[in-house]
Amino acid sequence: MGAKLGGNKGGVSQNSEINVTPFVDIMLVLLIIFMVAAPMATVSIKLDLPPAVPSASNDKPKEPVYVSIQDGGDLYIADQKTSLATLAADVCAAQGAVANCREERVFVRAQADVKYNQFMEVMNTLQENGMFKVGLLNEDIE
Secondary structure, eight states: OEEEEOSSSSSEEEEOSOOOHHHHHHHHHHHHHHHHHHHHHTOOOOOOOOOOOOOSOOOOOOOOEEEEEOTTSOEEETTEEEOSTTHHHHHHHHTOSOSOGGGSOEEEEEOTTOOHHHHHHHHHHHHHTTOOOEEEEOOOOO
């Protein structure tokens, strides 16, 4: 708050207007500081990266195995029916001649009416047999 000298009676009265001059001075100083500091913040570092080399093999990644769970609890790998007892062996057989079939991707999809315990039995069977790269698929229900 400031004071106003003079006036009609020649006395001192209060001035309730904002004095923006100091504020503008501070803002101009800050603007100059940021204008000087901004180019220093964009210092580049030279990196010597090795050139990109394409992979030697032109093999595309293997397709994952899809395990489908039907309403009644029936299990299918692609179009072939399977059971919980033979699930791990059938997944390895569906992947073909892979040295370590437990390291490959497996996708599990279930119909909307499948019970939770049926789904978890499949997931537990895959985990017990060392298949930890399991993805879950769902479909939009309209």
